[in-house]
Amino acid sequence: MADNVQETPLLDELEKGPWPSFVKEIKMAAKRNPMAVDLLGQLEKSYREKIGYWKHGGIVGVMGYGGGVIGRYSDLSEEFPNVSHFHTMRINQPAGWFYTTDALRSICDIWEKHGSGLTNMHGSTGDIILLGTSTDHLEPVFDELQKIDFDIGGSGSDVRTPSCCCGQARCEWACYDTMGACYDFTMAYQDELHRPAFPYKFKFKFSGCPNDCVASIARSDLSIIGTWRDDIQMDEAAVKEYADNGMDIQKDVVDNCPAKCMAWDGTKLEIDNSYCRRCMHCINVMPKALRPGKDRGATILIGSKAPIVEGAMLSSVLIPFIKMEPPYQEIKDVVERIWDVWCEEGKNRERIGEFIQRVGLGNFLEAIEVEPIPEMVAHPRENPYVFYEEYYEEDDEEEDDES
Amino acid sequence: MAKTVDEVADAMYTMVKDAQGMKKLKPMDLTKAMIEMYGDEVDKKLCKEAIKQLVNSGRCVYTYFGGSFLELPHREGAAND
Ligand code: SF4
Numbered sequence: 367m368a369d370n371v372q373e374t375p376l377l378d379e380l381e382k383g384p385w386p387s388f389v390k391e392i393k394m395a396a397k398r399n400p401m402a403v404d405l406l407g408q409l410e411k412s413y414r415e416k417i418g419y420w421k422h423g424g425i426v427g428v429m430g431y432g433g434g435v436i437g438r439y440s441d442l443s444e445e446f447p448n449v450s451h452f453h454t455m456r457i458n459q460p461a462g463w464f465y466t467t468d469a470l471r472s473i474c475d476i477w478e479k480h481g482s483g484l485t486n487m488h489g490s491t492g493d494i495i496l497l498g499t500s501t502d503h504l505e506p507v508f509d510e511l512q513k514i515d516f517d518i519g520g521s522g523s524d525v526r527t528p529s530c531c532c533g534q535a536r537c538e539w540a541c542y543d544t545m546g547a548c549y550d551f552t553m554a555y556q557d558e559l560h561r562p563a564f565p566y567k568f569k570f571k572f573s574g575c576p577n578d579c580v581a582s583i584a585r586s587d588l589s590i591i592g593t594w595r596d597d598i599q600m601d602e603a604a605v606k607e608y609a610d611n612g613m614d615i616q617k618d619v620v621d622n623c624p625a626k627c628m629a630w631d632g633t634k635l636e637i638d639n640s641y642c643r644r645c646m647h648c649i650n651v652m653p654k655a656l657r658p659g660k661d662r663g664a665t666i667l668i669g670s671k672a673p674i675v676e677g678a679m680l681s682s683v684l685i686p687f688i689k690m691e692p693p694y695q696e697i698k699d700v701v702e703r704i705w706d707v708w709c710e711e712g713k714n715r716e717r718i719g720e721f722i723q724r725v726g727l728g729n730f731l732e733a734i735e736v737e738p739i740p741e742m743v744a745h746p747r748e749n750p751y752v753f754y755e756e757y758y759e760e761d762d763e764e765e766d767d768e769s
Numbered sequence: 770m771a772k773t774v775d776e777v778a779d780a781m782y783t784m785v786k787d788a789q790g791m792k793k794l795k796p797m798d799l800t801k802a803m804i805e806m807y808g809d810e811v812d813k814k815l816c817k818e819a820i821k822q823l824v825n826s827g828r829c830v831y832t833y834f835g836g837s838f839l840e841l842p843h844r845e846g847a848a849n850d
């Protein structure tokens with residue numbers, strides 16, 4: 367097989383340097399797999415001619431499912447017949463991306479048998495990405511994956527595969543069981559994950575604390591971020607130890623507190639917790655001395671997305687604090703009301719954040735039966751449902767005039 | 770009288786068939802049309818079941834062209850043999 371590999375001077379440039387190279391990996395796969403050989407050939411030609419030669423296939427999938435397979439066909443199927451079909455499959459990753467080596471080997475064995483052998487661990491949504499197979503192999507891959515307890519993930523206008531940080535499995539900062547919640551929501555919304563019925567995609571991401579290791583605040587329509595509502599736990603002896611060991615607590619901790627709610631007099635650290643923004647900065651810098659409080663739960667935020675149709679958006683607060691206990695019914699009730707309103711009124715390819723911008727947060731909150739509260743305000747006076755007294759007076763006067 | 774899943778699935782199938790090649794219909798378009806056509810005799814849950822039946826039986830397939838749609842199975846233009 368190696369003899370068939372063509373000259374790829376442009377791709378070879380991407381092998382230089384100390385970092386990992388996808389070209390190196392495709393070349394390794396090309397020693398065993400003819401799809402990888404033709405992939406190199408087509409890619410080199412694309413680089414040379416500055417033209418992409420993939421066509422989008424919008425109809426391929428497995429029986430009963432509307433997501434999880436992204437169709438690709440080559441525009442050069444005569445020249446590169448082995449990538450004539452090159453569909454991608456998204457596979458639902460385990461919560462927190464914990465695998466046994468046995469599970470990984472089994473997935474790779476299936477993919478070497480039915481596809482290019484090339485994977486992307488993991489895609490931006492979090493799924494295991496299996497790159498390159500033909501239409502007739504989709505169902506056999508699906509069958510074999512099911513036998514080892516893996517399922518296809520989401521794509522298209524559906525719930526995308528939920529993802530979470532490793533949470534309490536490995537991280538002392540986790541304020542709730544992210545993996546438990548992620549698994550629970552994945553199972554509860556199987557129908558919405560496999561049968562696209564929304565105006566566009568909807569992503570859940572679960573982070574155990576405000577460090578937000580899965581970037582839920584930037585990458586998910588519903589961000590569920592662990593937090594606490596009591597005081598930061600402090601071990602004063604450990605604070606002293608940090609100072610004795612040379613940490614500049616004033617400069618490195620206190621001065622960087624975004625709420626300016628910390629004070630250090632050279633011997634004692636004080637925190638005015640009522641002003642704390644739960645940003646994790648001080649805890650990250652002094653992990654032995656400070657910990658999140660004991661009354662833990664999550665903040666639910668809504669509306670972030672990467673810049674595709676409109677610009678990038680960050681999530682904003684929907685529920686400032688909620689206890690995270692199975693079966694998470696209160697959150698699910700809100701989610702389902704959100705979906706009802708968005709499905710009814712949303713435009714094609716309109717993410718929930720864009721929808722809220724279009725209809726106005728006030729109207730949206732009313733429709734999903736959530737009371738507006740000050741924590742939802744990102745910038746006072748820019749927010750459509752914050753009314754100040756002078757506006758009320760103006761409105762009242764106008765009404766009086768009309769009547 | 771409440772409609773059955775089969776009746777709603779048949780009505781949806783007719784809509785999809787009539788629109789094929791002219792307009793792509795989203796699952797929500799079909800649901801809204803059924804509610805408009807049958808009023809209280811259907812609800813969203815029943816429509817969801819009807820769509821599931823259409824897809825599981827192979828009468829309709831999901832397609833994706835910038836959004837997800839329901840169409841009759843067909844060979845798409847981009848497909849290679
Ligand atoms: S988000 Fe927080 S809890 Fe989750 S892994 Fe990161 S630091 Fe730990």
Ligand code: SF4
Pocket residue numbers: 622623624625626627628637641642643644645646647648649
């Ligand atoms: S968590 Fe952030 S806002 Fe709160 S005290 Fe620490 S640095 Fe300040």
